[in-house]
Amino acid sequence: MITIIGAGPVGSYLAYLLAKKGKAVTIIEDHKKIGNPVQCTGIVTGSIEKSIKLPNNIIANRCNKVIVISKNNRIEANTDEIVLWRNKFDEFMADTATDKGVKILTNHQFIDFNGKNTLKIKNKNNNKIAEIKSDIIIGADGPSSVVAKSAGLNSNVKFYIGMQAKVKLKTDLDKFETYFGSNFPDFFGWVVPESEDTVRLGLGAFKNAKNYFYKFLKKRTNGKKVLCWESGVIPVYNPKQIIQKGNIYLIGDAATQVKATTGGGIVSSLKAAHTLCDCIINKKNYNKEFKRQSRKELLLHLKIRNTLNKFSDKDYDYLLKLMSQEKVKKILKKYDRDTPISLVLNLLLREPKFLLFTKLLFKSTNITT
Ligand SMILES: Cc1cc2nc3c(=O)[nH]c(=O)nc-3n(C[C@H](O)[C@H](O)[C@H](O)COP(=O)(O)OP(=O)(O)OC[C@H]3O[C@@H](n4cnc5c(N)ncnc54)[C@H](O)[C@@H]3O)c2cc1C
Structure with missing residues (x-):
């Protein structure tokens, strides 16, 4: 049996790939409702459709232009981007997995290991802790991975604070904006339209993210109010991260498989899911295979x-x-x-x-x- 911790997009996609190969897979998910809370802008390149056919109801918008803005310059370029309803995307990925026979236990939390093949899982419905035996354990539990910590695989990971909020603002639906320069130190800012009158406005920073965010919000929207927050942390890719130790594997944000230029982790991690599935099915070394297939690109970012x-x-x-x-x-x-x-x-x-x-x-x- 294979147990995956985390029903984010990556955990569910990997579960789907493994189930398609005939493996029995269970996902343990901390939250009661898959996909909530949203902590993501949900913008991906059209190349995601090479892996998955996306149904229309999970696509909020498509942008065919990006506006890049520096202190004294501004350009517009053609692009091909999809803006996802991130909660619906996660639900869709989970449904795709369950359709192939994957079992998902929501409101269940991975606590720790008890020996090599035993997991301590808390059922949050009754607060009882049970032990589950599993041949293979995969940490797809996001940037603050408890699996990585419990397995002694947490390395020196740096994090951006990604401050993002929904704001009422009318912009061109087919264009998203990116901002660079001294008001966006260490990373960049973005305004991504999700509908005619609502945008996802945010920025990343190593520190003082809140101050920079409010300055940006004031300047770009003339002091509009935040409708709701969608903030979170973004791990910086660590080329030295160990992602397999015996029968324990890490994937997605838990493995820092994120593009350091943009903070985007969805497409790169879906690619990693193919690598990990192949390694499990064909008993290959995942540390080596991931390095061979993806390290150069992530390192360039x-x-x-x-x-x-x-x-x-x-x-x-x-x-x-x-x-x-x-x-x-x-x-x-x-x-x-x-x-x-x-x-x-x-x-x-x-x-x-x-x-x-x-x-x-x-x-x-x-x-x-
Ligand atoms: C503000 C912000 C904006 C972003 N914008 C983009 C973007 O536009 N495009 C893009 O590609 N990426 C973006 N990202 C990054 C993207 O969100 C992540 O790379 C992606 O969500 C990684 O997926 P994952 O499945 O690895 O982890 P997650 O999506 O974090 O899923 C992990 C899952 O594990 C569960 N979990 C955690 N701990 C436990 C536990 N102990 N037991 C059981 N379950 C557990 C969580 O509840 C969660 O469901 C953004 C991130 C932030 C913070």
């Missing part, structure tokens, strides 16, 4: 992020000037952020001035590939 974090407002203005050229915009449309290696190589071929930034890129971290 990390290096780009570390480089951007050294940018001044002037550097961002110059970057946007380069990006405003039609030849560059075409590349940005063709290669999305889920294929960063092709994206960077093609940008360099079409506009050698980007080489200036790549010098910084390889100085920005001492992590070697």
Whole structure:
């Protein structure tokens, strides 16, 4: 038997893949209702549809333009983005798993291990703790993974504080906005329309996120009120994270499988689910296979992020000037952020001035590939 802790999108998708291969899978989910509370913007590139056919009722909006804004510059580029109703997306992924025979126990919390194959699970309906035996245990329990801690796999993970709220604001439905520069230190800000009159407005920061958020809210919306909060933490990809120890595995945010440029973890983790399923079915080493298939891309995102974090407002203005050229915009449309290696190589071929930034890129971290 396989037990997965966490019915987030990644836990449910992995359960579905394993059940399709004939495995008996149970998911333990802390919350009573899958998908709640929402702590995500829910924006993904169209490449998610290579893995899953998304039903219309889980799509809030589609954006075909991104507006990139620095202190003194602003460009518009074509893109292909899907804005999900994140709670409905999680429910859909869980239903897809149960349709294949996966059992999901909601309102049940993983507490700790008791020996190699035994899990202590609290039934929150009656507060009783029971022990479950399992051959394979997978921590898909998000950024504050208890499985990682209990297995001694929690490494030195850094987190962004992702402050996000829904706000009543009329914007173009087909465009989302991203903001860079000294008012968004260490990360960036975003305004993503979910409907005609409501946006998801947020930013990430290592510290003082609340102050930066309120400044941004005031400036962008002229002091509109927060309708509801959707904040959370975003782990920074750690290339040294151990993701398998014997029969215990980590995936998704629990394994820091997040793109450091954007904080997006949905598409990269769904890809990791295919890797982990293959490793379990064919008894391969997941630490090695994940490294072989995904490490280069996630590491490139990390290096780009570390480089951007050294940018001044002037550097961002110059970057946007380069990006405003039609030849560059075409590349940005063709290669999305889920294929960063092709994206960077093609940008360099079409506009050698980007080489200036790549010098910084390889100085920005001492992590070697
Ligand atoms: C503000 C913000 C905005 C974001 N925007 C985007 C975006 O636009 N696009 C994108 O791709 N990514 C985005 N992300 C990141 C994205 O939300 C995560 O990468 C994604 O949710 C990871 O999925 P997961 O299944 O690994 O973890 P989660 O979605 O966190 O799911 C983990 C599940 O495990 C359960 N759980 C936790 N502990 C236990 C326990 N002890 N026992 C049982 N169950 C447990 C939780 O209840 C939860 O259901 C954003 C994150 C934040 C904070």
